[in-house]
Amino acid sequence: MNKMMASGVLIVAFFAIIAVLAPFIAPYDPGQIDIGNILTGPSKVHILGTDSLGRDLFSRMVYGARISLLVGLIAVAIAGIIGITLGSLAGYYGGWMDIVIMRFVDIMLCFPTFFLILAVIALLEPSIVNIMAIIGFTSWMGVARLIRAEILTLKERDFIYAERAMGAGDFRIITRHLIPNAMAPVLVNLTLAVAAAILIESSLSFLGIGVQPPTPSWGNILSEGKSVMGAAWWMMLFPGTAIFITVLGYNLLGEGIREKLLK
Amino acid sequence: MTRYLLRRLIGIIPLLFGITIITFAIIHLAPGKPTGIEAQFNPKVSLEARERIAHLYGLDKPLYTQYIDWVKRLLRFDFGTSFVDSRPVMEKIAERIPITLGINLASMILILLIGVSIGVSSAVREGSFYDRSMTVFVFAGFAMPTFWLALILMDIVGVRWGILPVSGIKSLEFARFGFFEQVIDVARHLALPVFVSAFGGLAGISRYMRSNMVHVLRQDYIRTARAKGLKERDVIYKHALKNALLPVVTILGLSVPGLIGGSVIFESIFSIPGMGRLFYNSVMARDYPVIMGVLVIGATLTLLGNLLADISYAAVDPRIKLE
Numbered sequence: 001m002n003k004m005m006a007s008g009v010l011i012v013a014f015f016a017i018i019a020v021l022a023p024f025i026a027p028y029d030p031g032q033i034d035i036g037n038i039l040t041g042p043s044k045v046h047i048l049g050t051d052s053l054g055r056d057l058f059s060r061m062v063y064g065a066r067i068s069l070l071v072g073l074i075a076v077a078i079a080g081i082i083g084i085t086l087g088s089l090a091g092y093y094g095g096w097m098d099i100v101i102m103r104f105v106d107i108m109l110c111f112p113t114f115f116l117i118l119a120v121i122a123l124l125e126p127s128i129v130n131i132m133a134i135i136g137f138t139s140w141m142g143v144a145r146l147i148r149a150e151i152l153t154l155k156e157r158d159f160i161y162a163e164r165a166m167g168a169g170d171f172r173i174i175t176r177h178l179i180p181n182a183m184a185p186v187l188v189n190l191t192l193a194v195a196a197a198i199l200i201e202s203s204l205s206f207l208g209i210g211v212q213p214p215t216p217s218w219g220n221i222l223s224e225g226k227s228v229m230g231a232a233w234w235m236m237l238f239p240g241t242a243i244f245i246t247v248l249g250y251n252l253l254g255e256g257i258r259e260k261l262l263k
Numbered sequence: 264m265t266r267y268l269l270r271r272l273i274g275i276i277p278l279l280f281g282i283t284i285i286t287f288a289i290i291h292l293a294p295g296k297p298t299g300i301e302a303q304f305n306p307k308v309s310l311e312a313r314e315r316i317a318h319l320y321g322l323d324k325p326l327y328t329q330y331i332d333w334v335k336r337l338l339r340f341d342f343g344t345s346f347v348d349s350r351p352v353m354e355k356i357a358e359r360i361p362i363t364l365g366i367n368l369a370s371m372i373l374i375l376l377i378g379v380s381i382g383v384s385s386a387v388r389e390g391s392f393y394d395r396s397m398t399v400f401v402f403a404g405f406a407m408p409t410f411w412l413a414l415i416l417m418d419i420v421g422v423r424w425g426i427l428p429v430s431g432i433k434s435l436e437f438a439r440f441g442f443f444e445q446v447i448d449v450a451r452h453l454a455l456p457v458f459v460s461a462f463g464g465l466a467g468i469s470r471y472m473r474s475n476m477v478h479v480l481r482q483d484y485i486r487t488a489r490a491k492g493l494k495e496r497d498v499i500y501k502h503a504l505k506n507a508l509l510p511v512v513t514i515l516g517l518s519v520p521g522l523i524g525g526s527v528i529f530e531s532i533f534s535i536p537g538m539g540r541l542f543y544n545s546v547m548a549r550d551y552p553v554i555m556g557v558l559v560i561g562a563t564l565t566l567l568g569n570l571l572a573d574i575s576y577a578a579v580d581p582r583i584k585l586e
Binding site for chain 2: 111112119199229245247251252
């Protein structure tokens with residue numbers, strides 16, 4: 001394991017543990033309003049301070065880690081499934097299927113992703129499930145391109161001919177031989193995609209069309225932080241730093257994997 | 264070159280067709296259809312507005328007729344009228360586009376200038392302390408949430424120090440300024456938005472530039488250039504840079520959708536009346552004609568951006584046309 005990967009794993013694991021153990025780590029109920037303690041700075045009682053409803057910022061951030069992780073991982077899982085399926089179909093069968101699928105990829109890439117996501121949210125409601133689905137459905141194109149390119153070269157290799165000579169069907173060849181062998185660059189792409197998904201979710205929540213309050217997410221805490229700018233620095237500093245470090249973690253992990261697997 | 268150009272131009276026709284299909288599908292197949300049952304209880308969409316959209320899109324006709332009619336109107340640049348103020352969508356978008364494109368162009372130039380310098384200087388000093396600190400900077404750039412950076416700069420530079428304005432693109436007394444003052448005024452308003460918009464893209468370009476340059480510096484023709492006694496400066500800036508710079512054009516083209524998409528964020532934060540903010544406001548108001556219009560135009564702009572990048576690449580690199 002190289003340095004980049006190690007620091008990536010460390011950061012990712014740190015936030016994953018916080019997310020999983022949130023109820024045990026958070027000292028307060030993240031929704032507990034305390035009118036007597038509005039916008040108090042970091043102290044021994046509230047280590048990261050309180051927000052404009054007197055809720056404990058640290059507890060809200062801990063639960064916010066859950067949202068980020070959940071949205072990031074599930075969105076990328078959706079993108080991965082779509083991208084791997086379409087990419088391997090295009091690469092393996094070629095011909096018109098390749099043309100249709102790759103043209104579809106080209107078209108999807110024309111849309112500014114953020115516009116597409118906003119437009120769909122305008123039609124659906126901004127729930128966590130919808131956000132995960134929308135991010136997933138708009139970020140599979142890179143994976144599809146990568147896996148197609150890998151399979152194009154892999155399918156001409158001897159072991160694939162041997163497998164076919166032994167009577168293996170298309171489905172078996174694709175799922176048991178081609179996809180596993182093509183996964184290295186895809187894994188890098190998917191790890192980086194988690195970072196991108198977390199950034200998109202927090203941007204959406206910040207703009208008020210992502211995770212809706214009172215459910216805490218780093219993005220919507222920052223949105224509140226904007227409205228109390230100048231009066232409560234902790235409302236802007238901590239959630240921003242959390243997003244920054246988490247995204248950095250997945251990026252480091254992705255680049256670390258790239259260095260290890262592809263060089 | 265003419266044949267290449269022609270081939271590329273014909274190639275965008277199916278893509279434009281696809282863009283309209285997807286936009287049409289999004290607006291029609293999503294459960295919250297503009298005239299659907301949900302909208303009846305949505306106070307943001309009035310009865311009149313629903314009737315207007317039903318008429319506009321001919322929702323009583325079969326789906327393919329609706330699509331064909333819509334595309335026919337698109338070809339005449341008729342995007343319908345906005346629900347919010349009944350103005351033609353095309354007019355609303357047209358007055359916003361120059362602002363968004365201007366900011367994006369400025370940030371692209373900034374990205375190119377700074378990104379290329381960082382990339383080249385890192386590659387030349389590969390493995391040095393400078394190179395490693397630039398790598399750290401690049402990683403930080405990748406991970407920085409644009410809106411957080413915008414907020415921090417707004418808070419520190421705009422509010423605490425009070426050096427730069429933090430909202431809009433011109434001062435209230437803009438009309439009374441002389442020409443020179445007007446230019447300065449706009450520049451001061453756009454400094455933060457352009458910087459924020461450029462920051463994210465900077466990381467990508469400088470990293471890409473660095474790896475290109477490292478690769479080029481190991482080529483035989485660079486060794487030849489050094490062997491024939493050229494000054495190191497000429498080797499790097501005349502021989503290596505030219506070759507390493509080429510693929511950056513394509514990457515810059517590919518970054519267009521990200522830049523345009525990102526405009527939603529910084530235009531909302533800095534209250535800039537551009538296309539991103541128009542889109543955001545339309546989404547909040549469920550102004551479907553404007554949403555569809557911006558989607559189609561945004562995608563078309565991206566398509567043209569990529570085409571332009573490819574053509575300029577082909578213009579400077581003769582190998583491309585042969586493929």
